Amino acid sequence: MKVTVRFFASLKEEVGLEREELELGEGPAVADLLEALIEAHPVLRDSGKFLIAVNGIRSKADRRLEEGDIVALLPPVSGG
Amino acid sequence: MIKITRADFSVDEVIQSLKRKEVGGIVTFIGTVRGESQGQPIERLEIEAYEEMALHDLEDIRSKALEKFGVEDAAIIHRVGPIRVSENIVLIAVAAAHREEAFEACRFILEEVKRLVPIWKKEYTPKGSRWVEEEER
Numbered sequence: 086m087k088v089t090v091r092f093f094a095s096l097k098e099e100v101g102l103e104r105e106e107l108e109l110g111e112g113p114a115v116a117d118l119l120e121a122l123i124e125a126h127p128v129l130r131d132s133g134k135f136l137i138a139v140n141g142i143r144s145k146a147d148r149r150l151e152e153g154d155i156v157a158l159l160p161p162v163s164g165g
Numbered sequence: 166m167i168k169i170t171r172a173d174f175s176v177d178e179v180i181q182s183l184k185r186k187e188v189g190g191i192v193t194f195i196g197t198v199r200g201e202s203q204g205q206p207i208e209r210l211e212i213e214a215y216e217e218m219a220l221h222d223l224e225d226i227r228s229k230a231l232e233k234f235g236v237e238d239a240a241i242i243h244r245v246g247p248i249r250v251s252e253n254i255v256l257i258a259v260a261a262a263h264r265e266e267a268f269e270a271c272r273f274i275l276e277e278v279k280r281l282v283p284i285w286k287k288e289y290t291p292k293g294s295r296w297v298e299e300e301e302r
Contacts, residue, residue: 093213093283094213094285094296095285095296097213138215141221157215157218157283159215159283160285161298162279162280162281162282162283162284163284163285163286163297163298164212164214164255164279164282164283164284164285164286165196165243165255165279165282165284
């Protein structure tokens with residue numbers, strides 16, 4: 086099952102990617118994706134807090150992912 | 166009106182778009198780039214947004230403000246990309262029958278934008294660059 090991960094701002098620079106396609110097992114939750122991401126990019130372990138948005142909606146770790154979902158990692162915002 | 170734009174905006178045009186006979190006052194907030202941050206001179210900002218989500222959030226904040234304060238209309242324009250000192254970053258304009266709800270709604274929108282919307286500022290100083298963190302503001 087494939088999802089797209091998008092990185093923004095400081096996280097984009099730390100990981101060195103804007104987006105990444107990730108292959109996951111069946112029926113994964115956000116938490117499983119995070120585990121895979123941290124394994125692929127250990128820098129995420131120390132990059133401070135961030136929020137997760139699935140298809141533009143802020144989501145918790147137990148949210149189930151579906152094929153084609155877009156998962157964004159959002160560092161603390163500073164607009165306005 | 167909700168917009169995320171690289172180009173600067175015309176404050177006059179936005180205000181004009183909010184005028185109608187029910188409106189007795191328009192409150193605006195314009196955020197601009199300050200030339201100093203934490204004792205460092207600022208050369209410019211770089212602003213990044215998760216545009217699809219930010220637009221959705223801005224629409225949502227605008228709708229909440231209209232409902233909560235009973236104002237007639239509201240516009241939120243936020244820029245992205247490189248922005249120099251003293252240039253515009255954000256415009257919030259609220260049109261209402263009376264001043265009190267216009268001021269309150271404008272303040273509400275600004276605080277919600279700062280708290281929620283996926284937009285990030287990067288400051289460039291002569292010593293380097295850094296992403297602004299929320300707790301500094």
